[in-house]
Amino acid sequence: MAVKSSAAAAKKISGVYIFLGPELGKKRQAIDAIRKKNAGDAAPEETVYYAGETPVSKIVSDIQNHSLFAQSRIFIIKNAELIKKKDEIETIVSCMSSLESETILILVSDEIKLAAGLDSVVAGEYRQVFYELFEREKNEWVRSFFRQQGFAIDSEGIETILEMVENNTEALARECSRLTLFLRNPQADGSQKISAEDIEKWLSRSREESAFTLFSRIAAGDIAKALEVTRSLLAARESAKAVLAGLAWCFRKLRTYHALPEAGKQDNFELRKIGLAAPKARADYTSAARLYSPGAVDACLALTAEYDLLLLSMGSAFETVLMDMYLMKIHALGNRAG
The missing domain is CATH 1.10.8.60 (Helicase, Ruva Protein; domain 3)
Structure with missing residues (x-):
């Protein structure tokens, strides 16, 4: 995505952008384009926050604190869908309307919309959904x-x-x-x-072990092996957040798989359409569907998002403990579904 160079867009160079949706690669390219557009003699000074981890008041204070050294500044707020409280929205919107000319604010989320008070402020090319x-x-x-x-x-x-x-x-x-x-x-x-x-x-x-081999263990209801795979991943310096992202993708696909029998569409063509061509993959999702009802899948996705935030707030020192707790709760959801 290229930032337009019209007079209207020029006023937005130090303005606000909202980038949404699950397509991480295109979102990254859009942010890279903004970095490149606003690079002067040196790269912009960049700060990244995670909504839910850093208070909105702290984020806004940092944005409004003028830098004497940076030619331009970029502030990125990830997980922006978590900004929901009325006072937080009002604080962010007030900050948006008074950004300094060399400051850019980018709100990022894997969801396709934010709270109405934020979504309505930014329009056109400055708000994009990457499906x-x-x-x-x-x-x-x-x-x-x-x-x-x-x-x-x-x-x-x-x-x-x-x-x-x-x-x-x-x-x-x-x-x-x-x-x-x-x-x-x-x-x-x-x-x-x-x-x-x-x-x-x-x-x-x-990748001897991955989020996908971990999902296979979860689908089989084998909590001991699931814990073992997770320990191996963390010992190999795999990010716990990356593991959760992979599992979230698997649970979203399981939700799609669940919808097929309801419409009488569980045939070879439909399975291939959702990316289940190999016998091993089909076996995994068949087993998972027996353990996890559609409601349980939604609960697993919510739990995954919850522990993603916990990992951010508590740091890498607690990764093993948090992942163990997460897997035990995921396993319990499956047992209830069965």
């Missing part, structure tokens, strides 16, 4: 990525990637880049072909 790509767009994105890197990938290979990797372009770019490093043959002539077997082998090898 998850459609299935055909995901397929074309992966195919195009490998084509540009000199690889030919078939439909089964693409399906394998979309089953094993979180479906936003940020995660896809990271894992597909790793795959090209593992699979590239310097002696290959022309486009190098890669198969689903190659992809599954190397993704599994490069």
Whole structure:
């Protein structure tokens, strides 16, 4: 996304942006474009806050505290959907209306809307929702990525990637880049072909455990193995927040899976449409659906969001304890559903 250079937009260079939705890669690109647009002789001074962790009053105080040294400043508030109280909204809106010319405020959320009092203040190109790509767009994105890197990938290979990797372009770019490093043959002539077997082998090898293997343990109701996988991930310096993000993606897909039988659509075509082509993936979600009712899935998603905030507020020293508590509560929800 490029920031327009019209006279109206020029007034917004140091203004307010709202970037929403689950497509992390495009949101990051939009923020990068703003950084680039506002870089002078030096990169803008940047501060990131998480709503729910830092009080709104503290955030606004920092924004309004003039910097004597920075040419431009960017303030990013993540999890902005948590700004809901009337006094917090009024404080933020008041701050928006009095930003200094060299200051930019960006509100970011994985949701598709914020509190009405915030959403209504910012409009047009300054408020954008980055939706998850459609299935055909995901397929074309992966195919195009490998084509540009000199690889030919078939439909089964693409399906394998979309089953094993979180479906936003940020995660896809990271894992597909790793795959090209593992699979590239310097002696290959022309486009190098890669198969689903190659992809599954190397993704599994490069990430012996992941949020997806953890979900498999959760789907099986195996709390002991789930705790063991989580300990392995944390010992390998995997971010607990990244693990929760992966599990949230899995539970959202489980919610979609639950909707299929209700409409009589649980056939091969519909399963492929939601990214469940491989037998192992289908087995995982079938097992998970037996343990977790639709209501339990919603509760799991709410619990995941709650512990994401707890990890932010309590810090890395408590990761293991918090993740153990989280998994025990997730397991209990499954038992009730069964």
